[in-house]
Amino acid sequence: MSLKLDENLDVRLVSMLRDEGFDVDTVRDEGLSGSSDEVIYQVCRDSRRVLVTLDLDFANPVRYPPEPTEGIVVVRVPRPLLGLIRATLLDALPEIKSGPLKGSLWIVEPGRIRVHEHRKGNGEEESE
Structure with a gap:
Protein backbone atom coordinates (compact mmCIF):
# COMPACT_ATOMS: atom_id res chain seq x y z
CA MET A 1 0.00 0.00 0.00
CA ARG A 18 8.32 1.20 5.82
CA ASP A 19 9.31 -1.47 8.34
CA GLU A 20 5.61 -2.46 8.38
CA GLY A 21 5.70 -2.94 4.60
CA PHE A 22 4.26 0.33 3.36
CA ASP A 23 5.57 2.35 0.40
CA VAL A 24 5.85 5.80 2.00
CA LEU A 32 5.04 20.47 -1.31
CA SER A 33 5.48 21.93 2.18
CA GLY A 34 3.19 24.91 2.59
CA SER A 35 0.91 23.81 -0.24
CA SER A 36 -2.82 24.18 0.17
CA ASP A 37 -4.96 21.26 1.31
CA GLU A 38 -6.53 21.22 -2.14
CA VAL A 39 -3.12 20.68 -3.77
CA ILE A 40 -2.19 17.91 -1.31
CA TYR A 41 -5.58 16.22 -1.89
CA GLN A 42 -5.11 16.33 -5.68
CA VAL A 43 -1.49 15.13 -5.57
CA ALA A 59 -12.02 14.72 8.04
CA ASN A 60 -14.71 16.67 6.20
CA PRO A 61 -15.99 14.28 3.49
CA VAL A 62 -17.98 17.04 1.80
CA ARG A 63 -14.92 19.23 1.30
CA TYR A 64 -12.52 16.34 0.59
CA PRO A 65 -14.59 13.41 -0.68
CA PRO A 66 -12.75 10.15 -0.08
CA GLU A 67 -14.53 8.23 -2.84
CA PRO A 68 -12.18 9.24 -5.71
CA THR A 69 -9.07 8.62 -3.59
CA GLU A 70 -7.03 5.65 -2.42
CA GLY A 71 -8.19 6.67 1.04
CA ILE A 72 -7.70 9.32 3.68
CA VAL A 73 -6.46 8.54 7.19
CA VAL A 74 -6.82 11.33 9.73
CA VAL A 75 -4.92 10.65 12.94
CA ARG A 76 -6.71 12.37 15.80
CA VAL A 77 -4.85 12.48 19.08
CA PRO A 78 -5.42 14.65 22.18
CA ARG A 79 -1.89 16.08 21.88
CA PRO A 80 0.33 15.94 18.78
CA LEU A 81 3.22 14.18 20.51
CA LEU A 82 5.34 11.82 18.43
CA GLY A 83 5.04 8.93 20.89
CA LEU A 84 1.25 9.20 21.02
CA ILE A 85 0.95 9.49 17.24
CA ARG A 86 3.30 6.53 16.74
CA ALA A 87 1.38 4.37 19.25
CA THR A 88 -1.98 5.30 17.72
CA LEU A 89 -0.78 4.43 14.21
CA LEU A 90 0.85 1.19 15.34
CA ASP A 91 -2.39 0.08 17.01
CA ALA A 92 -4.35 0.85 13.84
CA LEU A 93 -1.93 -0.75 11.34
CA PRO A 94 -3.50 -4.24 11.34
CA GLU A 95 -6.86 -2.74 10.37
CA ILE A 96 -5.29 -0.34 7.89
CA LYS A 97 -3.45 -3.23 6.21
CA SER A 98 -6.54 -5.42 5.98
CA GLY A 99 -9.31 -2.87 5.68
CA PRO A 100 -10.70 -1.43 2.49
CA LEU A 101 -9.11 2.02 2.51
CA LYS A 102 -9.81 2.84 -1.13
CA GLY A 103 -12.52 5.46 -1.35
CA SER A 104 -12.92 5.78 2.40
CA LEU A 105 -12.14 8.17 5.23
CA TRP A 106 -10.70 6.69 8.42
CA ILE A 107 -10.50 8.71 11.62
CA VAL A 108 -7.86 6.96 13.75
CA GLU A 109 -7.92 7.77 17.45
CA PRO A 110 -6.29 6.10 20.43
CA GLY A 111 -8.22 2.85 20.88
CA ARG A 112 -10.75 3.55 18.13
CA ILE A 113 -11.15 3.79 14.35
CA ARG A 114 -14.15 5.44 12.74
CA VAL A 115 -14.78 4.81 9.05
CA HIS A 116 -16.84 7.24 7.01
CA GLU A 117 -19.40 5.29 5.03
CA HIS A 118 -20.40 6.53 1.61
CA ARG A 119 -24.09 7.39 1.46
CA LYS A 120 -25.60 6.97 -1.98
CA GLY A 121 -28.38 9.20 -3.19
CA ASN A 122 -31.11 9.11 -5.82
CA GLY A 123 -32.70 5.85 -4.76
CA GLU A 124 -29.46 3.85 -4.59
CA GLU A 125 -28.89 1.55 -1.65
CA GLU A 126 -26.83 2.83 1.26
CA SER A 127 -23.84 0.93 2.63
CA GLU A 128 -23.74 0.29 6.35
Missing part, protein backbone atom coordinates in the same frame (compact mmCIF):
# COMPACT_ATOMS: atom_id res chain seq x y z
CA SER A 2 1.30 3.46 -0.90
CA LEU A 3 1.07 6.24 1.66
CA LYS A 4 1.81 9.95 1.63
CA LEU A 5 2.54 11.54 5.00
CA ASP A 6 1.38 15.11 5.33
CA GLU A 7 3.88 17.71 6.50
CA ASN A 8 2.29 17.81 9.96
CA LEU A 9 3.56 14.27 10.69
CA ASP A 10 7.09 13.71 11.91
CA VAL A 11 9.38 12.21 9.25
CA ARG A 12 10.58 9.68 11.84
CA LEU A 13 7.29 7.84 11.20
CA VAL A 14 8.47 6.99 7.67
CA SER A 15 10.90 4.29 8.77
CA MET A 16 8.31 2.74 11.11
CA LEU A 17 5.77 2.53 8.30
CA ASP A 25 6.68 9.24 0.72
CA THR A 26 6.09 12.61 2.28
CA VAL A 27 4.78 16.02 1.35
CA ARG A 28 8.19 17.42 2.34
CA ASP A 29 10.07 14.99 0.07
CA GLU A 30 8.08 16.23 -2.90
CA GLY A 31 8.70 19.90 -2.10
CA CYS A 44 -2.58 12.12 -3.47
CA ARG A 45 -5.37 11.36 -5.95
CA ASP A 46 -3.05 11.67 -8.94
CA SER A 47 -0.27 9.58 -7.37
CA ARG A 48 -2.75 7.01 -6.02
CA ARG A 49 -1.48 7.30 -2.45
CA VAL A 50 -3.40 7.15 0.80
CA LEU A 51 -3.07 10.49 2.60
CA VAL A 52 -2.09 10.18 6.27
CA THR A 53 -2.50 13.46 8.16
CA LEU A 54 -3.24 15.20 11.44
CA ASP A 55 -5.16 17.91 9.57
CA LEU A 56 -8.80 17.72 10.67
CA ASP A 57 -9.88 19.61 7.53
CA PHE A 58 -9.45 16.29 5.68
Whole structure:
Protein backbone atom coordinates (compact mmCIF):
# COMPACT_ATOMS: atom_id res chain seq x y z
CA MET A 1 0.00 0.00 0.00
CA SER A 2 1.30 3.46 -0.90
CA LEU A 3 1.07 6.24 1.66
CA LYS A 4 1.81 9.95 1.63
CA LEU A 5 2.54 11.54 5.00
CA ASP A 6 1.38 15.11 5.33
CA GLU A 7 3.88 17.71 6.50
CA ASN A 8 2.29 17.81 9.96
CA LEU A 9 3.56 14.27 10.69
CA ASP A 10 7.09 13.71 11.91
CA VAL A 11 9.38 12.21 9.25
CA ARG A 12 10.58 9.68 11.84
CA LEU A 13 7.29 7.84 11.20
CA VAL A 14 8.47 6.99 7.67
CA SER A 15 10.90 4.29 8.77
CA MET A 16 8.31 2.74 11.11
CA LEU A 17 5.77 2.53 8.30
CA ARG A 18 8.32 1.20 5.82
CA ASP A 19 9.31 -1.47 8.34
CA GLU A 20 5.61 -2.46 8.38
CA GLY A 21 5.70 -2.94 4.60
CA PHE A 22 4.26 0.33 3.36
CA ASP A 23 5.57 2.35 0.40
CA VAL A 24 5.85 5.80 2.00
CA ASP A 25 6.68 9.24 0.72
CA THR A 26 6.09 12.61 2.28
CA VAL A 27 4.78 16.02 1.35
CA ARG A 28 8.19 17.42 2.34
CA ASP A 29 10.07 14.99 0.07
CA GLU A 30 8.08 16.23 -2.90
CA GLY A 31 8.70 19.90 -2.10
CA LEU A 32 5.04 20.47 -1.31
CA SER A 33 5.48 21.93 2.18
CA GLY A 34 3.19 24.91 2.59
CA SER A 35 0.91 23.81 -0.24
CA SER A 36 -2.82 24.18 0.17
CA ASP A 37 -4.96 21.26 1.31
CA GLU A 38 -6.53 21.22 -2.14
CA VAL A 39 -3.12 20.68 -3.77
CA ILE A 40 -2.19 17.91 -1.31
CA TYR A 41 -5.58 16.22 -1.89
CA GLN A 42 -5.11 16.33 -5.68
CA VAL A 43 -1.49 15.13 -5.57
CA CYS A 44 -2.58 12.12 -3.47
CA ARG A 45 -5.37 11.36 -5.95
CA ASP A 46 -3.05 11.67 -8.94
CA SER A 47 -0.27 9.58 -7.37
CA ARG A 48 -2.75 7.01 -6.02
CA ARG A 49 -1.48 7.30 -2.45
CA VAL A 50 -3.40 7.15 0.80
CA LEU A 51 -3.07 10.49 2.60
CA VAL A 52 -2.09 10.18 6.27
CA THR A 53 -2.50 13.46 8.16
CA LEU A 54 -3.24 15.20 11.44
CA ASP A 55 -5.16 17.91 9.57
CA LEU A 56 -8.80 17.72 10.67
CA ASP A 57 -9.88 19.61 7.53
CA PHE A 58 -9.45 16.29 5.68
CA ALA A 59 -12.02 14.72 8.04
CA ASN A 60 -14.71 16.67 6.20
CA PRO A 61 -15.99 14.28 3.49
CA VAL A 62 -17.98 17.04 1.80
CA ARG A 63 -14.92 19.23 1.30
CA TYR A 64 -12.52 16.34 0.59
CA PRO A 65 -14.59 13.41 -0.68
CA PRO A 66 -12.75 10.15 -0.08
CA GLU A 67 -14.53 8.23 -2.84
CA PRO A 68 -12.18 9.24 -5.71
CA THR A 69 -9.07 8.62 -3.59
CA GLU A 70 -7.03 5.65 -2.42
CA GLY A 71 -8.19 6.67 1.04
CA ILE A 72 -7.70 9.32 3.68
CA VAL A 73 -6.46 8.54 7.19
CA VAL A 74 -6.82 11.33 9.73
CA VAL A 75 -4.92 10.65 12.94
CA ARG A 76 -6.71 12.37 15.80
CA VAL A 77 -4.85 12.48 19.08
CA PRO A 78 -5.42 14.65 22.18
CA ARG A 79 -1.89 16.08 21.88
CA PRO A 80 0.33 15.94 18.78
CA LEU A 81 3.22 14.18 20.51
CA LEU A 82 5.34 11.82 18.43
CA GLY A 83 5.04 8.93 20.89
CA LEU A 84 1.25 9.20 21.02
CA ILE A 85 0.95 9.49 17.24
CA ARG A 86 3.30 6.53 16.74
CA ALA A 87 1.38 4.37 19.25
CA THR A 88 -1.98 5.30 17.72
CA LEU A 89 -0.78 4.43 14.21
CA LEU A 90 0.85 1.19 15.34
CA ASP A 91 -2.39 0.08 17.01
CA ALA A 92 -4.35 0.85 13.84
CA LEU A 93 -1.93 -0.75 11.34
CA PRO A 94 -3.50 -4.24 11.34
CA GLU A 95 -6.86 -2.74 10.37
CA ILE A 96 -5.29 -0.34 7.89
CA LYS A 97 -3.45 -3.23 6.21
CA SER A 98 -6.54 -5.42 5.98
CA GLY A 99 -9.31 -2.87 5.68
CA PRO A 100 -10.70 -1.43 2.49
CA LEU A 101 -9.11 2.02 2.51
CA LYS A 102 -9.81 2.84 -1.13
CA GLY A 103 -12.52 5.46 -1.35
CA SER A 104 -12.92 5.78 2.40
CA LEU A 105 -12.14 8.17 5.23
CA TRP A 106 -10.70 6.69 8.42
CA ILE A 107 -10.50 8.71 11.62
CA VAL A 108 -7.86 6.96 13.75
CA GLU A 109 -7.92 7.77 17.45
CA PRO A 110 -6.29 6.10 20.43
CA GLY A 111 -8.22 2.85 20.88
CA ARG A 112 -10.75 3.55 18.13
CA ILE A 113 -11.15 3.79 14.35
CA ARG A 114 -14.15 5.44 12.74
CA VAL A 115 -14.78 4.81 9.05
CA HIS A 116 -16.84 7.24 7.01
CA GLU A 117 -19.40 5.29 5.03
CA HIS A 118 -20.40 6.53 1.61
CA ARG A 119 -24.09 7.39 1.46
CA LYS A 120 -25.60 6.97 -1.98
CA GLY A 121 -28.38 9.20 -3.19
CA ASN A 122 -31.11 9.11 -5.82
CA GLY A 123 -32.70 5.85 -4.76
CA GLU A 124 -29.46 3.85 -4.59
CA GLU A 125 -28.89 1.55 -1.65
CA GLU A 126 -26.83 2.83 1.26
CA SER A 127 -23.84 0.93 2.63
CA GLU A 128 -23.74 0.29 6.35
